Amino acid sequence: MFTGDRSGEWLYRALFQTGFASQADSVSRGDGLTLHGIYITAALHCAPPDNKPEPHELVKCRPYLEQELALLKNVKVVVALGKIAFDHYLNILKEQGVIRSRAAFAFGHNRRFTTAPGQPILISSYHPSQQNTSTGKLTEPMLLAVFRQARRLAQL
Secondary structure (H helix, E strand, O other), rough: OOOOHHHHHHHHHHHHHHHOOOOOOOOOOOOOEEEOOOOOOOOOOOOOOOHOOHHHHHHHHHHHHHHHHHHHOOEEEEEEOOHHHHEEEEEHHOOOOOOOOOOOOOOOOEEEEEOOOOOOOEEOOOOOHHHOOOOOOHHHHHHHOOOHHHHHOOOO
């Protein structure tokens, strides 16, 4: 995930600087990157046209994300990169009965949420897409702050 694209350049630099990755970039599957204390997945497991997923595509991929979340037993923090990931994760929690309402969860950059006792802390972040990074909506210090917060919270 994120390997060999502009979003990945930003993401893996931040992960490296915060101790979650063995190197600051990833250009291919066998390039030696290893992750430490982090798992990367996506709400959508394919690249949609113009990077704008349709609702039916998200519905079709949702079982994969649900299975991954069920298998990850020791998750302390979830970082949602972008509003789509944020909304998708919260929709899963709502349908599983973990949260009753989405009303208390307003997306914003580097916002922290407690969903329910015993559940991972949720951090929302702007997605490191070129659209966000080239316009300055997301800067490298902003992305680093997200993963520094995630690192602190995961160690509690």
